[in-house]
Amino acid sequence: MQQKKQLSPDNPNHQKQEEQMKYRHIFGPVASHRLGRSLGIDLIPYKTCSYNCIYCECGETTMQTVQRAAFIPEDEVMEELKNFLSTSPDLDSVTFAGSGEPTLSLSLGNVIAMVKEEFPAYTSSVLTNGSLLTRADVRAELLAADRVIPTLTSTKEETFEAIHRPHPSLSIDAIIRGMEEFRQAYRGEIWLEVFIIPGINTTDEELTLLRDAIGTINPDRVQLNTLDRPAPERRVQAASETDLNRIRDHLGREIAEIINLSPPVSGSAGVLGEEKEMICAMLSRRPSTIEDIITLTGMSGGEVAKILRDLEKAEEIRSYRGARGTFYSSTLPDEAEPKREENH
Numbered sequence: 001m002q003q004k005k006q007l008s009p010d011n012p013n014h015q016k017q018e019e020q021m022k023y024r025h026i027f028g029p030v031a032s033h034r035l036g037r038s039l040g041i042d043l044i045p046y047k048t049c050s051y052n053c054i055y056c057e058c059g060e061t062t063m064q065t066v067q068r069a070a071f072i073p074e075d076e077v078m079e080e081l082k083n084f085l086s087t088s089p090d091l092d093s094v095t096f097a098g099s100g101e102p103t104l105s106l107s108l109g110n111v112i113a114m115v116k117e118e119f120p121a122y123t124s125s126v127l128t129n130g131s132l133l134t135r136a137d138v139r140a141e142l143l144a145a146d147r148v149i150p151t152l153t154s155t156k157e158e159t160f161e162a163i164h165r166p167h168p169s170l171s172i173d174a175i176i177r178g179m180e181e182f183r184q185a186y187r188g189e190i191w192l193e194v195f196i197i198p199g200i201n202t203t204d205e206e207l208t209l210l211r212d213a214i215g216t217i218n219p220d221r222v223q224l225n226t227l228d229r230p231a232p233e234r235r236v237q238a239a240s241e242t243d244l245n246r247i248r249d250h251l252g253r254e255i256a257e258i259i260n261l262s263p264p265v266s267g268s269a270g271v272l273g274e275e276k277e278m279i280c281a282m283l284s285r286r287p288s289t290i291e292d293i294i295t296l297t298g299m300s301g302g303e304v305a306k307i308l309r310d311l312e313k314a315e316e317i318r319s320y321r322g323a324r325g326t327f328y329s330s331t332l333p334d335e336a337e338p339k340r341e342e343n344h
Helices: 012-021 074-085 108-118 136-142 157-164 172-185 204-217 241-251 273-285 290-297 301-313 337-342
Strands: 026-032 036-041 093-096 124-127 147-149 189-195 221-225 256-258 318-322 325-329
Touching (some): 026 301, 036 074, 036 301, 074 108, 093 108, 108 136, 136 172, 157 172, 172 204, 189 204, 221 241, 241 256, 290 301, 290 325, 301 325
Parallel strands (some): 093 124, 189 221, 221 256
Antiparallel strands (some): 318 325
8 A cells, every 4th residue: 555655844845734734723725616715714613513414414413502602712713814814815705614503603703703804805604504593692793794604494394303403492483583584684695505305305395485485584595405425314315406406496596506516616726635635544544434534633624524525526535334423435345344443
């Protein structure tokens, strides 16, 4: 097996890698289908969320909560952002995302405000499941963002619970009302993501109710999305291009767009290249879960998830289910491999 070349401490590439790896709360830039060249900001510990979605690429939620907290030192995040953005990087979006629900962070409003005040040339985006838009404080903090991208999959409580397995205190009616209230006060752009799961939220009744809710929320865009890598739940399958176009027609072709059938908005050459090499080298030695990779590299959950998704789509790695969750490997495992890995 070819060994990864070791870099001398005096090698410029080694110095560059050390410079990149010092960031703990920002990741990228990454090439995004929706946002172009995007710098990610992760304010939440891995898989801390109000939902436990059956399609989430990061796997099962390990800390389900609706209680907001200061999970990460705010000054650390601001220092990293100031250090990175002060070099005037070429970015299409500074994006609050990662591996959990960003509106759970009590630091969200202050960090958005800092970016807008000190780096006004950059567009700020917030990717959110929308569940905390029921709260006035969250709605107020998001007003400073240029773009908010919430998710809506169904207006029916039964379907909502089946897809998102939400915290018991959440209801879809209240969440939709929160989205409507936010729209009334917000002057930025709302891009509403509708995640499509065939056989679950694709009936004519579901789509008609979704169309009605979209009309009252009044987003600037409706973006149809579907699975693009294996989900934690095997029953969850990707929608076909035919299905997506049928749904687009039902919701309104003039407002709805399909976001994952084309390459990312801007090229990814050189983006996260060294981090990809590092992860590939790890997976060539032993299969690992996303949690293993986060622990060994110190990278954020959002960054690792993005790299694994890209590698899997390029068929450079494979994933399979084990007792500890989803494992990633540079080769297909034999029947004994998951068991051997679990005993490590």
